[in-house]
Amino acid sequence: MLLNDPTNKEKFRKLDEVLERYGRDPEQLIRVLQGAQDIFGYLPEELQAYISDKMDIPVSAVNGVVTFYALFSTKPRGKYTVNVCLGTACYVQGAQQIHDSFKNHLALKDNDTTEDMLFTVRSSRCIGACGLAPVVTINEDVHGKLTAKEVSKLINRYKKETAGENHEDKGPTRPGTYQEEAPTEP
Numbered sequence: 001m002l003l004n005d006p007t008n009k010e011k012f013r014k015l016d017e018v019l020e021r022y023g024r025d026p027e028q029l030i031r032v033l034q035g036a037q038d039i040f041g042y043l044p045e046e047l048q049a050y051i052s053d054k055m056d057i058p059v060s061a062v063n064g065v066v067t068f069y070a071l072f073s074t075k076p077r078g079k080y081t082v083n084v085c086l087g088t089a090c091y092v093q094g095a096q097q098i099h100d101s102f103k104n105h106l107a108l109k110d111n112d113t114t115e116d117m118l119f120t121v122r123s124s125r126c127i128g129a130c131g132l133a134p135v136v137t138i139n140e141d142v143h144g145k146l147t148a149k150e151v152s153k154l155i156n157r158y159k160k161e162t163a164g165e166n167h168e169d170k171g172p173t174r175p176g177t178y179q180e181e182a183p184t185e186p
């Protein structure tokens with residue numbers, strides 16, 4: 001139970017601040033949910049019930065919003081959330097193969113988050129960047145005109161980033177500034 005866990009006290013204090021800021025206005029529900037997800041990382045049923053109670057909105061309505069929008073997650077996410085756009089423009093440019101490639105390379109079958117909690121792979125409708133199709137976002141980073149063949153290199157880049165953080169050596173580039181790596185000898 002999140003509420004009974006003393007380590008969540010500070011998080012609930014921050015959530016209460018968000019709730020105070022937006023009051024009980026149902027039109028602000030999405031903002032409150034975004035704030036809650038930023039604080040907790042996901043929106044489990046217990047948190048939805050807490051928000052429902054504080055905002056005096058039926059929990060079914062809160063749950064309806066959480067399950068409708070792809071940006072919300074009811075399960076803990078990995079450090080990196082990979083979102084593959086499966087809107088029409090991206091789909092016709094091979095987005096499904098890219099999505100499958102992420103799942104295969106990360107050995108994700110029935111679940112969408114890796115056991116080490118590093119990657120969560122999801123898909124969405126059009127994210128409004130059709131000119132870059134097929135588009136994948138990884139957290140705040142946007143990767144356009146991606147191909148299924150580039151997926152493993154991209155995954156490795158983020159893995160290296162994490163390894164670098166763990167060794168306090170971040171290296172010269174960020175993953176978001178994706179660049180082709182020099183071809184290796186066969």
Ligand code: FES
Nearest residue numbers: 085087090126129
């Ligand atoms: S269809 Fe993918 S960005 Fe529009």
